[in-house]
Amino acid sequence: KLLKEMGCNAIRTAHNPPAPGMLSLCDSMGFLVMDEAFDMWKKKKTKYDYSKSFEAWHKRDLEDQIKRDRNHPSVFLWSVGNEIREQFDSSGTRIVKELVQIVKALDSTRPVMAALTEMEPDKNFITQAGVLDLLGFNYKSDQYDSLPIRFPGQKFIASETTSALETRGVYDLGLQDTLQYWPSSSKHKYVQNGHADWTVTAYDAVAAYWGTSHEKAWLDVKKRDFMSGIFVWTGMDYLGEPVPYPFPARSSYYGIIDLAGLPKDVYYLYQSEWTDKPVLHVFPHWNWQPGQLVNVWAYYSQADEVELFLNGKSLGKRRKGDGQPGDKPLHVSWKLPFAPGELKAVSRKNGVIVLTKEIKTAGPAAKIEMSVDQSCFRGVTGDLCFVTVRLTDANGVLVPDADRQLQFNIEGPATLVGVDNGYQADLASFKRNTYRTWKGKCVAIIRPKVAKGSIELTLTSKGLPMNRWRIPIGE
Numbered sequence: 001k002l003l004k005e006m007g008c009n010a011i012r013t014a015h016n017p018p019a020p021g022m023l024s025l026c027d028s029m030g031f032l033v034m035d036e037a038f039d040m041w042k043k044k045k046t047k048y049d050y051s052k053s054f055e056a057w058h059k060r061d062l063e064d065q066i067k068r069d070r071n072h073p074s075v076f077l078w079s080v081g082n083e084i085r086e087q088f089d090s091s092g093t094r095i096v097k098e099l100v101q102i103v104k105a106l107d108s109t110r111p112v113m114a115a116l117t118e119m120e121p122d123k124n125f126i127t128q129a130g131v132l133d134l135l136g137f138n139y140k141s142d143q144y145d146s147l148p149i150r151f152p153g154q155k156f157i158a159s160e161t162t163s164a165l166e167t168r169g170v171y172d173l174g175l176q177d178t179l180q181y182w183p184s185s186s187k188h189k190y191v192q193n194g195h196a197d198w199t200v201t202a203y204d205a206v207a208a209y210w211g212t213s214h215e216k217a218w219l220d221v222k223k224r225d226f227m228s229g230i231f232v233w234t235g236m237d238y239l240g241e242p243v244p245y246p247f248p249a250r251s252s253y254y255g256i257i258d259l260a261g262l263p264k265d266v267y268y269l270y271q272s273e274w275t276d277k278p279v280l281h282v283f284p285h286w287n288w289q290p291g292q293l294v295n296v297w298a299y300y301s302q303a304d305e306v307e308l309f310l311n312g313k314s315l316g317k318r319r320k321g322d323g324q325p326g327d328k329p330l331h332v333s334w335k336l337p338f339a340p341g342e343l344k345a346v347s348r349k350n351g352v353i354v355l356t357k358e359i360k361t362a363g364p365a366a367k368i369e370m371s372v373d374q375s376c377f378r379g380v381t382g383d384l385c386f387v388t389v390r391l392t393d394a395n396g397v398l399v400p401d402a403d404r405q406l407q408f409n410i411e412g413p414a415t416l417v418g419v420d421n422g423y424q425a426d427l428a429s430f431k432r433n434t435y436r437t438w439k440g441k442c443v444a445i446i447r448p449k450v451a452k453g454s455i456e457l458t459l460t461s462k463g464l465p466m467n468r469w470r471i472p473i474g475e
Contacts, residue, residue, distance in 0.1 A: 001375060002257055003235050004029055006267055007274025012159065012231045015039035015082040015115075017065045026074035034159070034231070035069050036079035036115075037062050041095050043085035059102060066106040078103050079159075081114040083138060084126065088118065092125035100131040115159035119143050121150050134228075139163070139210050141220035148226055158221050158230040163211025165200040165244060165253040168264045168422050169400060169439025171284040172201035173294060179216070181209040182244035191244035198249045198425035202265050202283070203297065204331075208243050214256075214266045215330045218273065232256065232270075242424060249425045258422030260443040261386065265297070269330055272301035280306070280355035282345045285400040287362055288338035296343065297333045303347035303354045308334050311341040363393035365402045368459045368467040379451045379474045384417070387444040387457060387471075391437050403437040404461045408444055412455030414473075418445040448473045 003011070010032040013022075017037060026033050038058070044051040062080070069075050080099040086092030100112050111133035118124040119140060127135060135151060136159025137144075147156050165182060172195070182191035182200065186209065200206050204213045211217070214232070221230040237255035244253070251259050256267050268281030279301040288294055298306045298318070308315045318332030340361040347354045373386040389406065391399045410416050418430040421438035428435060435442055448455065452474035459467045 001029075002261060002263065004031070006256070006263075006271050008235065008270070009274075010034065010076075010229065010231070011235070012036060012079070014234075017069070020068065023069060023072045023074055027072055031074050032076045033072070033074045034077040034079050034113075035065070035075045036082060037065055037099075038081045038084070041081060041084055041086050042091065045085070058099070062099065062102050063106060066103055070107045070110075076110060077134065078107070078110055078112045079114060079136065080112060081126075082160075083115060083117050087116060087124050087126050090125050093129040096126045096129045097131050100129075111155075113157070113159070119147065119150065127151065136160075139212075141212065141217060144220060144224055144227060155228060156226055157228045158217075160233050161211070161221070161230055162214055162217040162232045163208040163243075163254055164204060164214050164217075164266070165206045165208065166202045166204070166255075166264050166266060167199040167253060167424060168202060168258045168262055169285070169441075170195075170199040170202050172203065172205075173292065177295075178205070179213050180206050182206050183209060185209050190246050194244060198245045199423075200244070200253050203295070204266050204269070208254075214269055215328055218270075219329060222273075236261070237422070237424065245425070248427050250427065251424045253424055259424070260420035260422035260441075262388070262422050262441055262443060265299075268299040272299045273330065275301075278302035278347070278354050280345060280347045280357045282308075282343065282357045282359055285362070285398070286338075286340075286343050286359045287399075287401050290338060290340070292338045293335055294338050295333055295335050297331050298345055298357075299331050300347045300355075303349045306332055306345050306347045309342075309344040309346070310336060310339060360395075360397045362397040362399045362401075363395070365391050365399045365404060365464065366394040367392045367396070368406065368461060368464055369396065370457070370459065370467060370469045372469070372471055374471075374473075377448070377473070381449060381451050382447060385414075385446045385448065385471060385473075387446060387469075389437065389442050389444065389459065391440045398440045400440050403440065404464065405434055405436050406442070407460045408433045408435070409458040409460075410446065410455060411458070413449040413453055414455040414471075415447045415449065416444060417447045419443070446471070450474075 012034040013036045015036050040051045042054050103112050113134035113136045115136040134155045136157045138160035221227045234254045236257045237252045237259040239251045241252045242249035257263050265283045272279040281299045300306050305317045305319045307317045315334050321329040343359045345357045369390040371388050377383045419435040421442040423438040454472050457469045
């Protein structure tokens with residue numbers, strides 16, 4: 001649902017067959033799916049991976065996947081491998097021929113591809129087989145222009161891109177306009193000069209050394225008609241692979257959306273590019289030290305320009321890519337010294353206001369606010385409700401810099417199944433009924449035990465008024 005609202009229309013499974021329920025959701029919601037079978041063939045990537053079972057099981061597993069999934073209209077591509085090590089020797093030619101033959105025998109209606117890393121045809125033995133309908137390439141967007149020359153007559157897709165890193169709500173004011181790589185190269189397992197709290201700035205300014213920024217990755221595909229589409233690593237953060245940090249970091253930083261299901265700022269870059277609705281998103285928050293130089297970014301669409309005001313005074317108009325300092329093709333920015341009050345951005349089309357966005361300086365934490373999303377509850381026992389919790393000042397402004405421990409209590413026929421705040425180094429159990437906000441927010445997940453009725457969720461925190469919220473179920 002979050003990805004759909006962002007404008008995403010396709011999902012790649014990584015790098016194994018998906019759950020059938022996920023494909024059914026994609027059918028009903030109108031997503032396209034690259035249905036992927038293998039992350040390795042006979043050559044291993046890790047000690048106990050599928051390579052141990054490939055020889056004995058690949059034919060049966062692949063046949064079962066095709067038979068199971070071929071009647072899902074969402075599936076538009078079969079992928080028989082991701083970054084397969086056999087690209088680099090002649091066994092890749094033999095194996096890919098066999099795999100494609102298995103797929104085509106059961107479904108001749110869909111293209112078959114693989115997600116590859118080697119863009120030199122004389123070094124890529126999988127492409128040399130000549131059996132793939134579509135060539136997917138991961139990363140290396142600086143080599144895209146060579147693809148039609150190296151692989152004449154072929155069709156291409158950016159099968160994996162970006163690997164940019166962000167922590168929601170974190171803004172490094174000294175790191176905004178120049179892309180940095182954390183870690184800087186394969187010589188380092190972790191970033192050498194990161195943040196002491198295991199965070200990464202939410203400005204689109206940091207990537208793993210093999211990746212790039214969201215903005216550049218999308219532009220590199222958008223500008224080239226021969227690239228049929230882009231898949232971003234990743235839609236959401238996930239447990240594991242906490243590049244660029246060691247423990248206690250325990251989940252990834254790659255997501256456009258954090259692990260709690262809360263969008264990071266870059267979500268609105270995609271929404272401004274991939275939807276037809278007007279978008280205006282301005283960040284960061286407006287709680288800083290007096291005189292501190294702050295870089296204000298805006299993503300926008302369906303408008304010619306954005307004008308920024310601080311406490312009623314115009315700071316000038318910006319158009320994407322118009323040459324102003326810090327501006328890029330997909331966002332505009334202003335650098336200004338902080339003064340408490342109100343930032344207001346106004347987007348205009350032909351001089352007519354399209355959208356207005358205001359960001360105010362927050363006072364001390366005074367209230368706990370809740371909003372309930374029941375769009376995933378179908379009146380079926382066991383479905384989920386999502387409660388987004390916001391820590392605000394007395395005027396309802398989000399407080400980004402004074403997080404609190406919250407106590408969750410449910411009365412009625414329901415279970416609190418999880419709480420998360422999206423912070424990648426938070427080691428608190430998701431199953432606790434006490435949880436700390438991160439940058440003023442967290443999300444609670446509730447499973448009703450009935451199809452119709454009501455429950456009460458109570459939130460308490462030391463020094464703040466109790467908030468009791470009645471949640472109707474199936475009404």
